[in-house]
Amino acid sequence: MKQRFTTKLIQSAVAAAFVLSANTASAEGSLSIYHWFEYIPQEVLDKFSKEYDVEVTMDTYDSNESLLATLKAGKLGSYDVAVPGDYMVEIMRNEGVLDSFEPSDLSNFGNIMDQWLDVSFDPGRKNSIPYQWGSTSFSVNRDMYDGDIRTTDIIFNPPEELAGKINMLDSQGEVLALASIHLGIPQCSSDRDQLKALNALLQEAKPKWASFNSDGAKDVLVSGDAVAGMIYNGFSAKARNEGVNIEYSYPKEGFIVWMDNVVLLKDAPNRDNALKFMNFLLEPENMAAITNFAQYTAGVKGVNELLTEALKTSPESNPPADAPAGSFIAVCDEATQKLYDQIWTNLKK
Amino acid sequence: MSTKLNNIVSGNATFHHQRHKLLLPAWLVICLLLVVPVLMMLVYSFLTKEFRGGVIWEFSLAAYDQFFFDRGLFGDEPAKIDWTYMRIYARSALQAFIASVLCLVIGFPTAYFIATRSVRSRPVWVFLITIPYWVNLLIRTVSMKFMIRDSGPLNTWLLQAGIIDQPIHLINTNIAVQLGLFYSYLPFMVLPIYASIERYDFSLSEAASDLYASKWTTLRRVILPAVKPGIIAGCILVFVPSLGAFLAPDLLGGAKNFMIGSLIEEQFKGNAGNWPFGAASSMILLAIVMGVLLLYARNETNAAGSR
Numbered sequence: 308m309k310q311r312f313t314t315k316l317i318q319s320a321v322a323a324a325f326v327l328s329a330n331t332a333s334a335e336g337s338l339s340i341y342h343w344f345e346y347i348p349q350e351v352l353d354k355f356s357k358e359y360d361v362e363v364t365m366d367t368y369d370s371n372e373s374l375l376a377t378l379k380a381g382k383l384g385s386y387d388v389a390v391p392g393d394y395m396v397e398i399m400r401n402e403g404v405l406d407s408f409e410p411s412d413l414s415n416f417g418n419i420m421d422q423w424l425d426v427s428f429d430p431g432r433k434n435s436i437p438y439q440w441g442s443t444s445f446s447v448n449r450d451m452y453d454g455d456i457r458t459t460d461i462i463f464n465p466p467e468e469l470a471g472k473i474n475m476l477d478s479q480g481e482v483l484a485l486a487s488i489h490l491g492i493p494q495c496s497s498d499r500d501q502l503k504a505l506n507a508l509l510q511e512a513k514p515k516w517a518s519f520n521s522d523g524a525k526d527v528l529v530s531g532d533a534v535a536g537m538i539y540n541g542f543s544a545k546a547r548n549e550g551v552n553i554e555y556s557y558p559k560e561g562f563i564v565w566m567d568n569v570v571l572l573k574d575a576p577n578r579d580n581a582l583k584f585m586n587f588l589l590e591p592e593n594m595a596a597i598t599n600f601a602q603y604t605a606g607v608k609g610v611n612e613l614l615t616e617a618l619k620t621s622p623e624s625n626p627p628a629d630a631p632a633g634s635f636i637a638v639c640d641e642a643t644q645k646l647y648d649q650i651w652t653n654l655k656k
Numbered sequence: 657m658s659t660k661l662n663n664i665v666s667g668n669a670t671f672h673h674q675r676h677k678l679l680l681p682a683w684l685v686i687c688l689l690l691v692v693p694v695l696m697m698l699v700y701s702f703l704t705k706e707f708r709g710g711v712i713w714e715f716s717l718a719a720y721d722q723f724f725f726d727r728g729l730f731g732d733e734p735a736k737i738d739w740t741y742m743r744i745y746a747r748s749a750l751q752a753f754i755a756s757v758l759c760l761v762i763g764f765p766t767a768y769f770i771a772t773r774s775v776r777s778r779p780v781w782v783f784l785i786t787i788p789y790w791v792n793l794l795i796r797t798v799s800m801k802f803m804i805r806d807s808g809p810l811n812t813w814l815l816q817a818g819i820i821d822q823p824i825h826l827i828n829t830n831i832a833v834q835l836g837l838f839y840s841y842l843p844f845m846v847l848p849i850y851a852s853i854e855r856y857d858f859s860l861s862e863a864a865s866d867l868y869a870s871k872w873t874t875l876r877r878v879i880l881p882a883v884k885p886g887i888i889a890g891c892i893l894v895f896v897p898s899l900g901a902f903l904a905p906d907l908l909g910g911a912k913n914f915m916i917g918s919l920i921e922e923q924f925k926g927n928a929g930n931w932p933f934g935a936a937s938s939m940i941l942l943a944i945v946m947g948v949l950l951l952y953a954r955n956e957t958n959a960a961g962s963r
Contacts, residue, residue, distance in 0.1 A: 518828050520910070
């Protein structure tokens with residue numbers, strides 16, 4: 308009995324190894340994607356697979372940091388494309404794990420919206436194409452407060468009605484970036500007066516905040532624990548869809564934007580298919596299918612007409628005409644980052 | 657095979673002979689899962705921080721320097737003692753102390769009550785105490801948050817009963833954190849005390865009252881000294897996990913101030929991580945806890961010696 312069990316075990320192990328090696332083989336006609344969890348509908352993958360006669364395999368990750376860690380730990384060379392967030396594109400390029408391409412490699416390169424062509428984290432789009440983007444600012448429960456909310460004063464210098472009822476994201480990058488936008492100073496400043504002002508602003512605002520919570524940013528607004536709170540636009544839309552009178556703000560001082568991007572990885576085993584896939588994603592029809600699934604915003608021309616009515620008119624995804632441009636979270640050098648770490652510790656000590 | 661087993665069971669000498677071999681699995685587990693990780697942390701705390709998480713294998717005291725000295729926001733002021741982190745430790749210790757006292761005040765009478773029921777009904781009471789703890793700690797803490805929020809069931813009931821006319825604001829306060837810790841760790845107090853009281857010989861209480869001791873004196877002079885080991889075990893079991901707790905402070909207290917647990921967690925998270933500092937903070941905590949326990953052990957030995 309034991310003998311037979313062992314034999315079976317060996318058989319299945321051999322079979323598994325065979326299947327695995329078949330999947331990762333760099334033969335013609337396969338594509339290996341490393342992607343966020345639940346971020347692309349299966350239909351889109353199937354469609355690509357069918358159209359180009361390519362076998363698609365996909366592994367998933369749950370944070371930008373784990374994507375980088377996996378690649379650095381020896382997985383570079385087994386994936387063709389990945390989908391890092393804006394700042395991670397820059398970090399990955401600096402770490403040397405990205406490959407570059409020419410605009411002429413992608414016949415649909417012209418479909419990228421003009422404002423997403425020359426982005427700070429990838430000037431001229433040499434390593435990446437836009438996937439989905441969204442914004443981070445704050446929302447207010449309109450049943451409890453009906454004043455003007457299109458200013459970051461709501462968070463950093465709140466009116467009496469909101470004091471003590473504000474939730475902040477428990478995330479250093481986002482809080483310090485929005486505070487810098489509020490003060491109108493650069494995100495990676497090493498100017499002493501600016502940093503002291505930033506430190507002082509946060510110290511003064513802290514007593515007026517109720518809590519720090521990222522995962523529960525939507526929940527605290529829906530439950531009424533907080534009346535106003537920093538939040539991602541997609542999260543705020545969900546809170547509104549749950550029937551609470553929540554309004555997302557595009558403040559006049561500015562707001563944070565983030566963008567996930569498809570990158571071509573260094574040592575990609577199927578470079579040609581990776582480029583075909585990127586080109587495929589730049590077709591409005593395909594990107595619209597992804598956008599309808601993910602509920603964020605695409606960076607590709609011609610997608611808007613193909614979206615569901617709810618998404619097309621969602622106030623969270625459509626900034627008012629007079630909204631300023633958003634800012635990406637900047638990547639600071641080590642010496643500067645240390646100062647910002649210190650300010651964050653001061654805030655939470 | 658069976659003779660060998662008999663030897664182990666009956667012959668004490670054989671058992672002693674086998675002792676080291678028999679202890680081997682336990683020693684292996686302790687070494688691999690306890691000693692090695694602590695040593696790794698000790699080593700990491702003396703290494704240089706790598707930007708964006710990780711360490712560089714170069715000796716450095718920077719992590720301990722950061723813990724004890726303040727050189728200003730820009731790092732160029734003359735070093736002075738930094739109270740920031742010590743204050744976080746003191747705050748956590750105070751919080752754990754209050755949680756232990758609360759658990760003791762409620763836990764001792766509870767344990768006494770259970771231990772004085774009939775032998776047959778005691779398991780039922782113990783069972784009732786443990787039932788809520790079949791549910792994951794995170795879920796219990798989130799439920800507590802749901803219960804005590806301004807529009808939650810607790811305030812709704814109190815308002816309807818006419819006991820209060822304004823909701824009691826508990827969420828995101830220190831009281832909520834204490835409530836959470838108390839609720840999380842109460843059985844750790846009740847169960848060891850119950851075990852002690854159950855072994856207590858109640859004829860000693862009768863003897864005390866025969867000798868004209870009041871109930872209070874009996875409790876203070878007879879019962880408490882007899883069940884002291886259980887009380888101390890309970891206090892340690894509540895104090896130590898409360899010291900490093902971060903679920904209750906984060907979820908119920910609003911995460912506005914670092915506790916020891918959240919301070920260390922932050923050092924290993926994402927981009928801004930500082931592994932050597934996180935390791936150093938853990939080592940300092942470990943040193944404090946060991947110091948307190950050693951001090952206690954020495955007092956005990958001294959007390960036992962002078963008796």
